[in-house]
Amino acid sequence: MIEVExxxxxxxxxxxxxxxxxxxxxxxxVRDLTFSVAPGEFVGxxxxxxxxxxxxxxxxxxxxTPTTGRVRVAGLDPSRRRTALARRIGVVFGQRTTLxxxxxxxxxxxxxxxxxxxxxxxxxxxxxxxxxxxxxxxFLHIPVRQLSLGQRMRGDLAAALLHAPSVLVxxxxxxxxxVVSKAALRxxxxxxxxxxxxxxxxxxxxxxxxxRLCSRVMVIDHGRLSFDGTLGDLRATAPEESSIEDVxxxxxxxxx
Amino acid sequence: xxxxxxxxxxxxxxxxxxxxMTVASFVVNALDIAAIxxxxxxxxxxxxxxxxEVMLLYGTAGLSFGLADLLFGNVDRxxxxxxxxxxxxxxxxxxxxxxxxxxxxxxxxxxxxxxxAAVVLALAVPQLDLTASRAWMVPVMIVCGFAIFVSVFTxxxxxxxxxxxxxxxxxAFTYGGxxxxxxxxxxxxxxxxxxxxxxLPLAFVNWQPALFVLDxxxxxxxxxxxxxxxxxxxxxxxxxxxxxxxxxIRRYRSTGS
Numbered sequence: 023m024i025e026v027e028x029x030x031x032x033x034x035x036x037x038x039x040x041x042x043x044x045x046x047x048x049x050x051x052v053r054d055l056t057f058s059v060a061p062g063e064f065v066g067x068x069x070x071x072x073x074x075x076x077x078x079x080x081x082x083x084x085x086x087t088p089t090t091g092r093v094r095v096a097g098l099d100p101s102r103r104r105t106a107l108a109r110r111i112g113v114v115f116g117q118r119t120t121l122x123x124x125x126x127x128x129x130x131x132x133x134x135x136x137x138x139x140x141x142x143x144x145x146x147x148x149x150x151x152x153x154x155x156x157x158x159x160x161f162l163h164i165p166v167r168q169l170s171l172g173q174r175m176r177g178d179l180a181a182a183l184l185h186a187p188s189v190l191v192x193x194x195x196x197x198x199x200x201v202v203s204k205a206a207l208r209x210x211x212x213x214x215x216x217x218x219x220x221x222x223x224x225x226x227x228x229x230x231x232x233x234r235l236c237s238r239v240m241v242i243d244h245g246r247l248s249f250d251g252t253l254g255d256l257r258a259t260a261p262e263e264s265s266i267e268d269v270x271x272x273x274x275x276x277x278x
Numbered sequence: 279x280x281x282x283x284x285x286x287x288x289x290x291x292x293x294x295x296x297x298x299m300t301v302a303s304f305v306v307n308a309l310d311i312a313a314i315x316x317x318x319x320x321x322x323x324x325x326x327x328x329x330x331e332v333m334l335l336y337g338t339a340g341l342s343f344g345l346a347d348l349l350f351g352n353v354d355r356x357x358x359x360x361x362x363x364x365x366x367x368x369x370x371x372x373x374x375x376x377x378x379x380x381x382x383x384x385x386x387x388x389x390x391x392x393x394x395a396a397v398v399l400a401l402a403v404p405q406l407d408l409t410a411s412r413a414w415m416v417p418v419m420i421v422c423g424f425a426i427f428v429s430v431f432t433x434x435x436x437x438x439x440x441x442x443x444x445x446x447x448x449x450a451f452t453y454g455g456x457x458x459x460x461x462x463x464x465x466x467x468x469x470x471x472x473x474x475x476x477x478l479p480l481a482f483v484n485w486q487p488a489l490f491v492l493d494x495x496x497x498x499x500x501x502x503x504x505x506x507x508x509x510x511x512x513x514x515x516x517x518x519x520x521x522x523x524x525x526x527i528r529r530y531r532s533t534g535s
Contacts, residue, residue, distance in 0.1 A: 033531060080532055085369045087528045101528065108372035120367045137371050 023189055023221045024059040024082060029091030030245070031077050051077040053245040055091070059223060059238075061188070064215045066236035067225045070274045074245045075225040079193050082223070083113050096189060109138060112182035116194035119178055121166045127177045128162045131184060138185040145184060152180040155210055172203035179207070183214070190214070192224040196231055208234050229266045241273050249273055296387065303390030310460065311336060311398055325465035331492055332462060333402035338416065338484040339459035340395025342423025347452075348388040350380045350428050353435040354448055360438065363533040376432070376523060408491065415491045418508065423459075423483035425512035430455055430478070432519035439526030451478065459483045464497040471498055482511035 030053040039045040052074040059065050069075045080086040081093050084100035084107055093100055096110040113120070121130040135145045153159055156176040161169055169177060175195065182190065192211075196204050212235055214220050224231065232239055232253065239256050241249035249256060260269040314336060318329045327335070356379055359365040368375045403416070434448025441447065455478075463471045463485045474480040482504075489496055490505040 080366070083370050085366050085532055086530065104369060105372045105374065108370055111370075113370045115366070118363055118367070120370070137373050139372075 023061045023063075023096060024057075024223065025092075025094040026055055026057050026078075026082075027092040029055045029078075029081060029088045029093050031081060031086055032089050050245050052081070052088075052242075053090075055242070055245070055247060057240060057247060057250060059221060061221050062215070062219045064211075064222045064235055064237050065224070066232040066239045067223055067242065068227075068229075068232065068239060068270060069225075069242035073242045075242060076193060077245075078242065079113075079191055079223075079225060083111065083191060084108075109185060110187055111189045111191060112185070112187035114175075114178050114182045114190070114192045114195055116175065116192070116197040119166060119174055121174070121177055121181055123167045124165055126163050126165050127158065127169070130166060130177070131181060134181050134184050140185050144186070148184055148186065149180070152183060155213070156180055157206070171198050172200065175199060175203070175207065179210070187220070189221045189223070192222065194225055194227065196226060196228050204228070204230070211235060229270060233266055241270070243274065243276075299385070299387040300390050303387050304394055307340070307391045307394045310340075311394070314460075325462035326494075326497060327462045327464070327492075330402045330405035331488075333398050334406060334416075334491070335462060335484050335488055336460045337395050337399025337402055338420055338423060338488065339456060341392060341399060341420050342483055343427050343452075343456040343459075344388065344392035344395050345424050346427035346431060347456075348386075348392060350431050351388065351452075352380050352382055352384065353431050354438075354452065355379065355382070356435045357438040357441075360530070361533070365530070366532055369527075369530075375527065379435070406492070412491050412493060415487050419484055419487035419491075422487070422508035422512040426479060426483050426508075426515055427452065427455065429512070429515040429519035430480075432523050433515075436519070436522035436526040439529055455480045455483075459485065468498055475500065475504070479511040479515055482508040 030050060032048050032050045032053075035047045035049065036044040037047050055074075055078065067075055067078070077086060081088050082095050082100060084104035087101040095107060098107045098110075100107050121127070122133065125133070131145075131149060134140075135142075140148075153162070156179065158173075158176060158180060161173050161177075164173075166174060166177065179195070195211075196207060199207065208231065211222060211224075215222050215235075222235075224235070226232065236253065239249065239251065239253055240247055241256075249259070257266070257269055260272055264272075311333075314324075314329075314332060317324060318332075322328070324332055353376065356365070359368065359379060359382075365375070365379075368378045371378060403413075408416075430452050431448075434452055437448055455474075458466075458474065459480055463474070463481060471481065475482075475486075486505040487508050496502075496504075
């Protein structure tokens, strides 16, 4: 479903090195990254801040063009076939809404329906389903800017799923949510993965997400994968009885 | 299309403000033509052209630019989208990012300019007694001018992928280009005219085809065939603009997080 082969992305900055002189300074956000995700997997993608998680997500969704290597999502090259890919994947950014700030949630969904050319019947059926599962009913008529973070997040998630994508990419979906909202979101994602077989890739700093959801964990550090395996494998990298936080901290700091 | 409609609806949530903006846009543009009338109150000819002839130039330039600005002028807000990070959202939708940026906060107020230019053109044409064998060029030049201005807007937007903090640079060529083409190019220096003929082909918006419509010799003595070259110029500039836009998207760096 997702194939990444030796992909890399670097950014060039120019730094002042004198009155007029500028020094080129290349930062490799991601380098030589290789992994693949099979249909139906639920993968947690971890890494410290600045490790390259978001850059990877942006390469997978076609927002950024990789400087080296090859990326395939649902059989397509994301940066070249961006609009075709958009119909097959759903993307949610925890830190940024993809909805229209001034429009009521219901109107935002209607716009999404038109953007993705979703058939009216399918749209009604899916919206009714999502409305129930995500409990959207009470705030469908409220403009997005007035929603609470938890409500907005559920709205964003519903919007990303209206076109029934086969892959769902989530960038820190639980950031800033309270325990109840988190639990509801996790239950929904687990069901989506189990019932529909939707492939999910999720980045997070919340290890509870990983423990409760992910069948597989990948850890990126300094732009390279430093771990790829099951949750059990991950635990096995550290002495017994360490908490999952300790295990991950060891990986991030280069120990273990 | 639907996005555009939604933005229109959103702006008419404040009907008074929208109406005032439309009127203001009409008045500001009417001042442009007032300036031309003031000039002609003092002189017979401007750069060798009479008032109705200058009104033809003004009207065709205004119509081309007004339509381009109405439909695609919003692409000059690209740097705002890039800086706020909302361009990421644009890129994950299955619709061309160019179209999405163009219709974002679509505003009909800009229709004021189109209307005003159409009025000026409608006043000018009957005074020129054009024959059909020359008048056919008028719609052609409006279409080509529209395509050229859309390309200039696109080039300006593509530039913003590189210079995210300088949308004004592009304005010099879009709004500046509109101002420039409102007058006969013969009032400007030869260097400038050659620049807008062979580098950024603004002369093909209305100047060169208007020489044909009015059956005039080129005051600068440029070759005769150039006056038929507007479609070619529009096509070439369009291709360059499309390539620049694509290159810009490939270079897009997104924001942190």
